[in-house]
Amino acid sequence: MGIDKSLLSGSTAMLILRLLEDGDMYGYQMIEELAKRSDNTFALKAGTLYPLLHGLEQQGMVSSYYDSAGGAKMRKYYSLTKKGRGLLAEKKAEWQLFSSAVNKVLKGVSI
Amino acid sequence: MGIDKSLLSGSTAMLILRLLEDGDMYGYQMIEELAKRSDNTFALKAGTLYPLLHGLEQQGMVSSYYDSAGGAKMRKYYSLTKKGRGLLAEKKAEWQLFSSAVNKVLKGVSI
């Protein structure tokens, strides 16, 4: 990966939901797409992604369906639900708050 | 707090080291200073901070000494070591890489 994995904590779900905002995707595709969009900074592991997707589905944030998409092998596609869009909006706001707070501390102020 | 605690994962040590860059501090002071500098976004718990400080000291990133600082009660001050400054520089670079990657994904690209 190249990045301290613990930094990812909590933001993985947001990133996955953000991918689905642009269209339905299957798991393996998310791993590749996330690596591509982050210039290979993120190398999400399958063992992380699938349990996360199952959890999001149970909470009603995403829905899934099987499709062979033109004769190839069967793939499980995930789709963002309305509830999921709401969660994504929350997570985005939270990320903005968090990252700007970190930058404030890094920038420093007079004691 | 107001922020998903898991977002803090991995960045807490960086924030603590950054505080010490501006001068020696004792634990309780760090909690207050971090809240202040982040506009109350970060509310670090004592149960998180002290084990973290002990770990950093064991790794030689910080050193400590007791001082009563003018008659008041005894406080345990922490000081950033040379090694700690090196770690801070690493963590800062990592944070820049991570946050810019997240922002890339959030911004989105054509599929």
Next chain:
DNA sequence: ACACATATATAGATCTTCGATATATATTTA
């Protein structure tokens, strides 16, 4: 004297991610 804020510390619970492993199909290479 009593309550409260300050100050440090540890133990156990929870959450998230990872590495390892398992299974199965499609594609490429020898």
Next chain:
DNA sequence: TAAATATATATCGAAGATCTATATATGTGT
């Protein structure tokens, strides 16, 4: 045709980080 590799989904146990709860002790204000 057979073997190797890439694609694709899934689960389990280990590891790391933070939280809550709890414990202890000192200084300050009423």
